[in-house]
Amino acid sequence: MGMDPWSPFREVMADPLQWARSWKDRTGGKVIGHLLPDVPEEMIHAAGALPLALEGARVTASKAQASLPGYTCSHAMGLLEMGLAGQLDFLDGLIIPYVCDTTRNLYHTWSHTFPQSRHEFLRLPKRLYHPSAREYLRAELDRFGEALGRMTGRYPSLENITLSLSVYQKSRSRLRKAYALHRERPSIWTWERVNLLMASAMKAPREEHLSWMEKLPWEIDQGRKPNGRVPVYVRGKIWDPPGILEMMDELGLLVVGEEMVCGFRSIAGDYGQGDPLEALVSRLISLPLYPGYHDEPGRIVQSFLDRVQESGAKGVIFLNPKFCEAAGFDLPDLQKALEKEKIPALVLETSTRGVSPAQIRVRLEAFREMIGEDLL
Template sequence: MSAHAPWHIFEQTLHDPWTLAAEWKQQTGGPVIGHLLPDVPEELIHAAGALPIALTGAGVRAARAHALIPGYTCSHAMGVLERALTGQLEILDGMVIPYVCDTTRNLHHIWRRAFPKMWCEFLRLPKRLEHPGARDYLKEEFSRMREALCRHTHRAATDEALEESFCLYNKSRAKLREAYERHRKDPSTWSIRRLHALVASAQCAPRDLHLQWMERLPWNTEADEASHCRVPLYVRGKIWDPPELPELLDGLGFVVVGDEMVTGYRSVGEDVHLGGDPLEALVERHMRLIPYAGYHLSPREVVDGFLRRVEQSGAAGVLILDPKFCEAAGFDSPDLRQGLRRRGVPLLALETSDRGGAVGALRVRLEAFAEMLSQTVP
């Protein structure tokens, strides 16, 4: 078996989760439910007997979607709509769209009109996480979503079924956190590209199968001799868009010591606590997540939390990837940049979108940043 063989399945799944979903559907008879990232609890969908598939719009060139949604829409939302309009999501038996910003709220309305036959639910996440009623509200909303899912799948997501799903997903997340550790020690084998494929594919494959695939990886590789020459980087962003970015960072000698991507560490950093009320446990996890840019917290808390995470990571610099046309990122980013500058942390902020198609331009900026940081790494 070649050294690449055990990794191939993750990249393949990320590229084409639909073949696998069709096989799963045939074997189990269960429905496949797509969800727009971030923060739809996969465990709720899984416990209701369905296969959750996380959807992103990275790497999609929009054409038909322009007729239904304004051109100034982020490529994440625009790309997912394009996928649906061009028949790429026909395997789906349902869709869950979370409320994280005006764009996802609008997308939900557009979706219902464009695909009236597809079951579609809107998960109304609280925007003001600090509000005293936010936890109770979210528990009610998760409860409503659980009932809606069960009506749709004709399966009961009992407390016991939820606990089983929590165990499975916690086990998977623990293994993926271990993968992050391996990346830090041996970034040649556990490259950024492979790490991304590993973590992101977990969100679009049957989790038990994905765990089995992970067992085949070379977990005992030796620490990479050259890893100390790599430039430790912290990444703030949402999805890797354009999708070539992880490979680009590998090629420039970075090692990612922390990230906040919704297809990255943010999706695996927190587990669900076992043994209590399952919906309260899901609420607790939601509140512990790195706050998504669309949520409202006091600016000081957002900045202080971010700076603390950057400092703990040991990064030599920070890469901020703001999606083009993302108003939420536009609100947070200036405060975060100012905070980094006050502390003297080197920073590169890029507005990215595959729609620009400017990988070459990104490479030039990243090369210059890598060169500057490499002079500060002992």
């Protein structure tokens, strides 16, 4: 019997930190961790290091609670917890992006707690649609390149960034194909599997990941058509609690669109024209606005509604991280707009602190029954 083509991805995701640590031991390469979202992995790749996406959600916090306020989201709290537990000691550097006040506070706490470690704050612009955002981001990426050079000993040259962009382009187009196949053949391309691919792409070397993907069953004719599945759109940050991807598959929910930072956001957007840094700027600016970025409220709502309607979803699930102010601010306007369009919505709050997966399953099941009545 041949090897299961999904197993390399599962090996990475079984314990991503351990996997990266052994990759480093094996190859002598450098590993740069980056908190999601929106750190340009391509530049880390061009600096000759492995970009390792980190998400703190799903980590049970204990020590970190002494350093961060109790109302900090699990994503930020979990990262500090991993640091305090020594799990990130093998990193050659850590990048924390400016997404919201929480990540800014996290960066300062990190600097204070680990003054000897190499870490950098990526100052992403908050108003991506401001006329000067492009120029600002370009300058920030230049500065980021210098910082990466200090961390890795290899400055990411424009030539090397160009090569990295082409690797990432190929990888993202494969991943988008997998994403599309979930709609066509969800019995083979389950939601759990598609996310396994997207999440592991941000933790394993891209070239290797691409070669693993070549061995997957891409033939379009496999698997059953998605009869009886209920199309939903999901807005959130991280797939949390653990097991939620499998839950979506088991409950017959067909994810036709989502905005997760470890999901579609990581494979969306195309590089624009110009030199490679300009290309990166164009991609970042073209991504759907993530909570924490600012725009004119009417535009945030309308573009969200457009994405939901284009996806053909029968309902929207909000997977809001507990204590995420940014997601909380947007929610009432988005809910009102959905209500006006008669699109049902379910709001779930996720956190490693006090949210039960069993409860989430019950609520998802009830929502599926409500919106999928005519499909049963």
